[in-house]
Amino acid sequence: MMRxxxxxxxxxxxxxxxxxxxxxxxxxxxxxxxxxxxxxxxxTVVNLFFEDSTRTRISFEAAEKRLSADVINFAAKGSSxxxxxSLKDTAQTLEAMGVDAVVIRHGASGAPYRLATxxxxxxxxxxxxxxxxxxxxxALLDAFTMRRRLVGPDEGLGKDLAGKxxxxxxxxxxxxxxRSNVDLLHTLGAEVTLxxxxxLVPVGVEHWPCDVSYDLDRVLPKSDAVMMLRxxxxxxxxxxxxxxxxxxxxxxxxxxxxxxxxxxxIVMHPGPMVRGMEITAEVADSDRCTVVEQVANxxxxxxxxxxxxxxxxxxxxAHTRTEESK
Amino acid sequence: MSKTLIRGAKVLGGDAQDVLxxxxxxxxxxxxxxxxxxxxxxxxxxxxxxGLVDLHTHLREPGREDSETVLTGTRAAAxxxxxxxxxxxxxxxxxxxxxxxxxxxxxxxESGYCDVQPxxxxxxxxxxxxLAELGAMHESAAGVTVFSxxxxxxxxxxxMRRALEYVKAFGGVVAQHAQEPRLTxxxxxxxxVVSAELGLGGWPAVAEESIIARDVLLAEHVGSRVHICxxxxxxxxxxxxxxxxxxxxxxxxxxxxxxxxxxxxVRSYNPVYKVNPxxxxxxxxxxxxxxxxxxxxxxxxxxxxPHPHEDKDCEWAAAAMGxxxxxxxxxxxxxxxxxxxxLTWEAVAxxxxxKPAEIGGATGHGRPVSAGEPANLVLVDADYRGExxxxxxxxxxxxxxxxGRELPGRVTHTWLRGRATLVDGKLA
Numbered sequence: 100m101m102r103x104x105x106x107x108x109x110x111x112x113x114x115x116x117x118x119x120x121x122x123x124x125x126x127x128x129x130x131x132x133x134x135x136x137x138x139x140x141x142x143t144v145v146n147l148f149f150e151d152s153t154r155t156r157i158s159f160e161a162a163e164k165r166l167s168a169d170v171i172n173f174a175a176k177g178s179s180x181x182x183x184x185s186l187k188d189t190a191q192t193l194e195a196m197g198v199d200a201v202v203i204r205h206g207a208s209g210a211p212y213r214l215a216t217x218x219x220x221x222x223x224x225x226x227x228x229x230x231x232x233x234x235x236x237x238a239l240l241d242a243f244t245m246r247r248r249l250v251g252p253d254e255g256l257g258k259d260l261a262g263k264x265x266x267x268x269x270x271x272x273x274x275x276x277x278r279s280n281v282d283l284l285h286t287l288g289a290e291v292t293l294x295x296x297x298x299l300v301p302v303g304v305e306h307w308p309c310d311v312s313y314d315l316d317r318v319l320p321k322s323d324a325v326m327m328l329r330x331x332x333x334x335x336x337x338x339x340x341x342x343x344x345x346x347x348x349x350x351x352x353x354x355x356x357x358x359x360x361x362x363x364x365i366v367m368h369p370g371p372m373v374r375g376m377e378i379t380a381e382v383a384d385s386d387r388c389t390v391v392e393q394v395a396n397x398x399x400x401x402x403x404x405x406x407x408x409x410x411x412x413x414x415x416x417a418h419t420r421t422e423e424s425k
Numbered sequence: 426m427s428k429t430l431i432r433g434a435k436v437l438g439g440d441a442q443d444v445l446x447x448x449x450x451x452x453x454x455x456x457x458x459x460x461x462x463x464x465x466x467x468x469x470x471x472x473x474x475x476g477l478v479d480l481h482t483h484l485r486e487p488g489r490e491d492s493e494t495v496l497t498g499t500r501a502a503a504x505x506x507x508x509x510x511x512x513x514x515x516x517x518x519x520x521x522x523x524x525x526x527x528x529x530x531x532x533x534x535e536s537g538y539c540d541v542q543p544x545x546x547x548x549x550x551x552x553x554x555x556l557a558e559l560g561a562m563h564e565s566a567a568g569v570t571v572f573s574x575x576x577x578x579x580x581x582x583x584x585m586r587r588a589l590e591y592v593k594a595f596g597g598v599v600a601q602h603a604q605e606p607r608l609t610x611x612x613x614x615x616x617x618v619v620s621a622e623l624g625l626g627g628w629p630a631v632a633e634e635s636i637i638a639r640d641v642l643l644a645e646h647v648g649s650r651v652h653i654c655x656x657x658x659x660x661x662x663x664x665x666x667x668x669x670x671x672x673x674x675x676x677x678x679x680x681x682x683x684x685x686x687x688x689x690x691v692r693s694y695n696p697v698y699k700v701n702p703x704x705x706x707x708x709x710x711x712x713x714x715x716x717x718x719x720x721x722x723x724x725x726x727x728x729x730x731p732h733p734h735e736d737k738d739c740e741w742a743a744a745a746m747g748x749x750x751x752x753x754x755x756x757x758x759x760x761x762x763x764x765x766x767x768l769t770w771e772a773v774a775x776x777x778x779x780k781p782a783e784i785g786g787a788t789g790h791g792r793p794v795s796a797g798e799p800a801n802l803v804l805v806d807a808d809y810r811g812e813x814x815x816x817x818x819x820x821x822x823x824x825x826x827x828x829g830r831e832l833p834g835r836v837t838h839t840w841l842r843g844r845a846t847l848v849d850g851k852l853a
Contacts, residue, residue: 185739207742208613208624209694216693217738230742232624278624302629303621 103215103224104404107235107283112259115286119243120256121403122396128165129399138406139168142199147173147189148227149205154370154394155227155237159202162401168409171198186210187219194220200409201225208232208275223408231273237369238279240400242287244393245324248365261288266318268294268350269328269377270339272301276369277328281309292318296350298339299330315350319359326367327352327377343376353379357387365389428452428460429843434468434804436794438770441470446800449842453796466838468804474774476508476539476801476839478781478790479751480600480678481575481654481726484510484541486532487525488517493731493821495532495541498751501729501820503538503846505751506803506836509782509790510539510729514546515576521546521557523565530567538846542787545569547588547599551577556588563595570786573600575654576701578636580606585640589649598676598784600652601640603661604702608632613742615688615703623691625741628703630658637661641668641675650674652784655728657683657702659712666721676784678726679713681750681757686710686826696737696744697826700730717776718767724781727754731822749820753813755805756832763807764833770807789842800843809835819852 101109110118128134144163148156156172163170175189190201200223203211208230215224228234246255249263265284271277271293284291291309293300304311312318319325330350332343340346357366366378366388374380382388429446436442436454443458444451479502485493493501495512502510512529514520520529526543533541545562549555551574562569572592579585579601588599609632614620616627637653641664644651653665656677668675682700687707690698698704716722730747737744758777762768768776782791792798812831815823839847846853 185735186743187738205740207740209742210740212694213740217695230624275624278622301621302616302627303618306618307621 102408104235104408105212105215105224105226106233107238107279110235110283110286112286112288115239115242115283116257116259118239118400118403118407119246121407122239122243122399123252123256125402125406126252126396126399129395134165135167136165137167139163139166139409142409143169143171143197144200144202144405145171145173145193145198147175147193147201147203149175149203149210150228152204152228155204158394158397159227159401161398162405165398166402166405168405186214187217190214190220194222198222200405202227204228206230225404225408228275230275232275232278234275234279235283236397236401236404237276238283239404240393240397241280241326241367241369242283243396243400244367244389245365247396248389249323249363259287260284263289263323264292264321265289266292266294266322266325267328268315268325268352270299270330270334271295271304271328272299274328280326281307285309294318294350296340296346299334316356316359319356320361322360322364324365324367325352325360326369328369329371329373330377332373332376347376351377351379352382354381357382357385367393369393427843428463429466429840429845430458430460430463431466431468431473431804434471434473436473437774438472444473444794444802446840446843449800451794451796451798451800454794466804471837472770472805472807473794474506474770474803474805475778475791475794476803476841477506477755477777478785478787479507479510479727479729480571480724480781480785482510482512482729482751483515483731483747484512484529485516485731487528492733495529496536497819497821498729498731499533499536499538499541500852501749501751501818503839503841503852504819504836505753506755506805506839507751508539508801508803508839508841509542509787511542511544511571511785513575514544514573515551519546519550520544521549521551523558523561523567526562526567526569527565538852539841540787540790542571542785543567543569544571544573544600547572547574547579548584553577553579553581553584556584556591559588559592559597560595563597570595570597571600571652572597573602573654575600575602578602578604578606580636582639582643586643586647589644589651590647593649596786598650598652600654601636602654603633603636603640605632605636614691614699615705617688617706619688619691623694625691630660630705633658633702634660634664637664641665641673644675645671645673650676653677655680655683655702655726656713656722657705657709659709662712662716662721666716669721676723677721678724679717679722680728681725681754682748682826683713684710684717684761685757690826694741696739696741697748697824697828699741699744699746700748701746714761714765714767717762723776724784725754725758725777726781727751731820732824733822737824748824748826749818749822752818752820753825753827753832755836756834759807759834760832800840802840803836804838806835806837807833809833811835
């Protein structure tokens with residue numbers, strides 16, 4: 100297992116499947132009356148959040164506590180520059196307090212990579228979302244959700260997502276979730292299609308391992324899972340699209356559109372949803388929508404990642420370790 | 426007056442000759458020269474060029490003496506083989522008045538390591554709104570002829586037009602930092618394949634090219650000359666080539682780093698590669714080399730941009746843009762242009778000395794290496810190979826992208842009007 104988790108692109112197929120299988124073990128812990136494992140007892144994990152994020156931070160915290168780690172929450176609002184203290188100094192301060200792992204959320208793309216590779220600290224670094232770059236645990240929990248729903252919790256063990264057709268819809272340009280998902284889903288053998296207005300797809304996307312379409316209705320019948328990405332209303336002020344209504348009409352998912360999807364297909368959303376913008380209440384509240392499951396799965400995935408990175412002593416999953424990949 | 430005899434130097438890369446300096450002037454160039462009492466420098470087949478001239482240097486003084494001063498910057502210049510540098514106007518306060526340019530000019534005189542010619546701001550405070558007193562700066566002791574808001578683009582088309590017209594009265598030139606500001610809001614690196622993957626805000630080539638296209642047309646319309654700073658894209662090359670073929674009076678510069686490095690390096694998220702304009706693609710690098718070879722791009726200018734360590738020892742988005750370049754420029758040009766067969770040493774002298782001196786009006790610089798000319802000279806050991814060690818820099822800053830990289834060539838001696846400023850690689 101690698102020492103840090105910075106990008107979904109760093110994971111091999113076997114690494115990723117191993118994490119998903121471990122998460123499956125962790126998910127079973129969540130079904131027990133006592134949801135705690137001693138795996139990380141005596142280890143200290145700091146959640147270093149330079150950006151506001153309630154759900155990701157709480158998810159990591161729940162995962163850390165279920166593994167019996169000591170948890171420190173450090174919310175540093177704004178950039179290191181506006182705070183006056185540099186990222187390096189903040190990280191070194193925390194490490195001096197004996198931190199074994201740093202879970203970092205930062206508004207600047209590449210900040211976790213810098214933290215892991217600049218020789219500033221020795222602790223393991225887990226990227227909890229950096230700028231518009233990567234959010235690898237989100238991609239893992241999404242893949243985990245897809246595997247559970249489209250293959251099955253037990254049948255899925257040891258398997259990837261070969262041949263599954265996954266559609267991501269919305270603001271790809273500003274989305275670390277989209278980047279992470281494209282990387283991981285490709286690694287797991289899925290066929291990914293991005294659907295967005297051309298303004299919200301980055302220049303250079305033609306080199307990504309996925310297809311791009313501007314027409315949601317044509318892609319929906321060929322999708323096993325449709326992931327709606329959050330679209331910030333402010334984007335229309337920068338002329339990415341004319342109005343909220345036009346965006347919803349062309350790229351929003353409503354009941355009528357959902358009916359075009361195959362019967363087994365699921366609707367996903369990384370949250371927080373903007374109801375009425377990219378998704379209607381009818382879809383968000385339907386049985387096909389996995390938003391709440393994704394949240395639960397997020398805790399299992401983060402437990403698996405923390406466990407594997409911090410090298411828990413006893414095997415949590417009954418599968419052999421993969422080769423070191425980094 | 427003291428005499429110096431340089432023995433066995435390949436003048437402009439040609440056959441080995443002797444060069445005798447008497448006082449501030451080259452007295453003779455030939456074979457078998459001798460002079461009683463002269464300091465003898467055995468060149469041993471090293472290359473002798475006219476002292477280099479940098480049309481684009483940030484000396485940071487006044488205001489950011491933590492990154493560079495006129496003294497440390499000119500010491501770096503002498504180390505890199507330069508005998509004249511043009512100091513950009515984006516200091517604190519901005520060099521937009523006669524007072525500030527005279528201060529920089531005076532500090533340059535006091536330093537003694539190379540001539541410092543201040544560049545004046547085009548607009549007050551580099552804000553692009555109101556013309557600075559260009560005439561007053563020209564008439565000052567500093568005698569400014571090059572004007573630039575470098576760091577910022579003169580993006581208002583009317584202001585740019587007026588500036589181009591106005592400086593005609595005294596033979597000035599506007600050096601444009603071509604960057605359409607709206608297209609580059611939040612820009613962090615070249616927009617393309619790598620930026621899409623790294624999630625860093627894109628700086629599209631078109632933001633440079635559209636301004637260059639506009640400005641060459643403006644220059645044509647008002648009959649002025651215009652200079653383009655740090656041209657960085659293949660598309661910009663095409664536009665300048667077209668403009669020159671049309672007879673438009675445009676000159677352009679390229680930096681050493683844009684001749685060597687690409688945006689692939691940004692994958693490291695190491696801000697030492699963060700620069701404005703950003704590192705582009707391999708295709709752009711090749712187009713820039715070709716354009717420098719065929720004369721579409723007139724000169725190499727360093728855009729030497731010192732920054733203190735803490736401004737680079739951070740996350741990419743928080744880091745300052747720019748890299749130091751005075752002490753590595755000639756080596757990078759040797760590697761990318763000479764050793765690839767694209768330029769002869771004679772042509773290097775043209776691109777790094779004669780042309781920049783001509784564009785900026787640096788009298789006494791960029792002259793031929795022949796009798797009667799000012800003794801501004803640099804001796805280069807082209808056979809040298811070594812790794813770049815930032816600790817050896819004379820610059821106050823160390824933000825080089827070449828740390829640990831092997832580059833060819835080493836400047837061993839620099840003479841400013843006959844006086845050695847660098848001897849055996851050490852500042853005199």
